[in-house]
Amino acid sequence: MNKSLYSARVGESHFFAERVGYEELVNRIMEFTVRAAVARSIDESDWEQDELRRGGLRVIQLFRGGKAVWTDAAAFEGELCEARRECIEGRFKRTNTADSTIYERLDHDLMDRWRRAGYQTPSLTNDMKRLFLELEREAAERAERARESLVGEILRDTSS
Amino acid sequence: MDVGHSHLIEKSAIEGSYSPASVQWAQLEPGRFDVQYAVVDASPVQLSARTFNVGFTAELEVIPQKFVTRFCADERTRARWFGAPFDETSLGFTRSTVHISTEKRGSFFGVTIDLAALQRLIPNAPDALAVQENAPDVQLIRDPIRARRLRTLVHQGLLSECTEQGPLIGRPSTKSIYGTIIPLLAAVVERVDHHSVEPTKCLNRRLRAVRACESYMREHVDATLTLLDLSQVSGMRSRSLINAFEAVTGFSPMDYLKRLRLNGVHRALGRADKLHTRIIDVATEWGFWHMGHFTSDYHAMFGETPSQTLLSA
Numbered sequence: 001m002n003k004s005l006y007s008a009r010v011g012e013s014h015f016f017a018e019r020v021g022y023e024e025l026v027n028r029i030m031e032f033t034v035r036a037a038v039a040r041s042i043d044e045s046d047w048e049q050d051e052l053r054r055g056g057l058r059v060i061q062l063f064r065g066g067k068a069v070w071t072d073a074a075a076f077e078g079e080l081c082e083a084r085r086e087c088i089e090g091r092f093k094r095t096n097t098a099d100s101t102i103y104e105r106l107d108h109d110l111m112d113r114w115r116r117a118g119y120q121t122p123s124l125t126n127d128m129k130r131l132f133l134e135l136e137r138e139a140a141e142r143a144e145r146a147r148e149s150l151v152g153e154i155l156r157d158t159s160s
Numbered sequence: 161m162d163v164g165h166s167h168l169i170e171k172s173a174i175e176g177s178y179s180p181a182s183v184q185w186a187q188l189e190p191g192r193f194d195v196q197y198a199v200v201d202a203s204p205v206q207l208s209a210r211t212f213n214v215g216f217t218a219e220l221e222v223i224p225q226k227f228v229t230r231f232c233a234d235e236r237t238r239a240r241w242f243g244a245p246f247d248e249t250s251l252g253f254t255r256s257t258v259h260i261s262t263e264k265r266g267s268f269f270g271v272t273i274d275l276a277a278l279q280r281l282i283p284n285a286p287d288a289l290a291v292q293e294n295a296p297d298v299q300l301i302r303d304p305i306r307a308r309r310l311r312t313l314v315h316q317g318l319l320s321e322c323t324e325q326g327p328l329i330g331r332p333s334t335k336s337i338y339g340t341i342i343p344l345l346a347a348v349v350e351r352v353d354h355h356s357v358e359p360t361k362c363l364n365r366r367l368r369a370v371r372a373c374e375s376y377m378r379e380h381v382d383a384t385l386t387l388l389d390l391s392q393v394s395g396m397r398s399r400s401l402i403n404a405f406e407a408v409t410g411f412s413p414m415d416y417l418k419r420l421r422l423n424g425v426h427r428a429l430g431r432a433d434k435l436h437t438r439i440i441d442v443a444t445e446w447g448f449w450h451m452g453h454f455t456s457d458y459h460a461m462f463g464e465t466p467s468q469t470l471l472s473a
Contacts, residue, residue, distance in 0.1 A: 043397060047413055051414050068453075071456075076452070078465055082439065082465075085467075086439075
């Protein structure tokens with residue numbers, strides 16, 4: 001398995017990114033975020049989507065090269081020692097890896113992407129409530145405009 | 161007998177109001193769960209005090225013929241009695257089940273009356289008859305004055321049985337206890353009516369939905385659940401269900417399920433054979449597939465790593 005390909009999911013949902021490069025991972029997180037906010041604006045969000053809003057990037061379970069990414073290096077070392085004691089070090093290393101900076105990197109790159117998309121957002125690491133609020137408001141406004149446009153279109157068609 | 165550190169189920173068995181097999185509980189807040197218990201048996205009245213150091217949720221079945229009254233032991237305790245806000249002004253009654261939860265630490269007093277024994281011992285006393293006739297099932301009333309009075313009486317009753325070594329399970333002379341508690345309870349239960357009862361209809365509906373989900377979660381705790389499953393179980397739309405869950409438990413459904421599962425792993429590791437148990441296997445059985453997230457959540461919840469729990473098993 002390619003060691004630099006990422007998979008990502010929240011909770012028990014299907015993976016919203018599977019075996020993709022880092023740039024594509026950033027894209028998929030953005031897409032997941034927008035879809036989550038739109039779903040929330042019409043009261044159809046899944047709990048994984050709601051969890052992203054509440055918990056931010058930290059609720060995303062990341063896998064790199066098929067291995068679960070640990071951000072707490074000390075905890076990783078501790079559990080690696082335990083795996084050695086249990087004589088399953090090989091199994092542990094095959095399925096786990098440590099990277100303490102992954103969320104900061106993602107946060108930095110996502111904030112930059114959102115800024116380029118016209119959204120000034122604070123750190124997304126621990127929650128995304130502000131970003132969601134803005135996206136939901138915009139989704140609601142656009143839906144309102146689309147409804148009004150439909151009404152206008154139908155009235156124009158029937159009166160002419 | 162010192163009743164310091166132990167688990168809720170064992171303590172419930174000591175108290176004798178609940179069927180131990182019926183006790184379902186989960187720690188909801190980070191920290192090493194601890195419950196301090198004190199019970200004074202003045203049959204047919206039993207006084208109890210319990211202090212939980214972290215937030216928890218518990219559901220228990222009351223033994224038939226027992227009438228249970230619960231109230232906060234101090235003004236800092238904030239809880240939910242069948243989902244309804246429960247504070248120092250509240251009195252919770254039940255003859256069938258108890259559903260109580262706290263988001264933080266909480267101290268509670270309890271009065272349990274064995275109605276059959278009460279009938280046998282003092283069959284013709286008016287106050288005892290009033291309690292027997294009016295003892296309600298699953299009710300909550302706000303009565304600050306009587307709640308305070310009851311708190312004082314139970315506190316005194318328990319205090320009289322404490323020694324320097326700490327709270328005891330005692331058997332004091334019963335007359336002083338039911339001579340004061342029974343008349344007061346009789347006065348309280350006589351005024352339980354539909355106007356004084358909470359929760360509201362809306363909260364009842366939400367509570368029913370949350371309880372249905374809780375029970376479904378417990379039955380399927382090791383399976384993959386979705387919000388849609390819970391929506392179908394509860395008959396509520398997803399957003400409403402999320403809001404209801406937050407209102408009743410203080411957590412989102414997903415967070416709540418995670419906490420139930422973490423409790424499951426904690427108990428499984430706590431009674432596991434440390435030589436033949438692999439943490440990774442237990443975690444996977446309980447639906448944790450990402451060991452990094454699992455270990456960090458576990459540590460945040462119980463203040464120790466899974467391997468520390470296993471080693472101390």
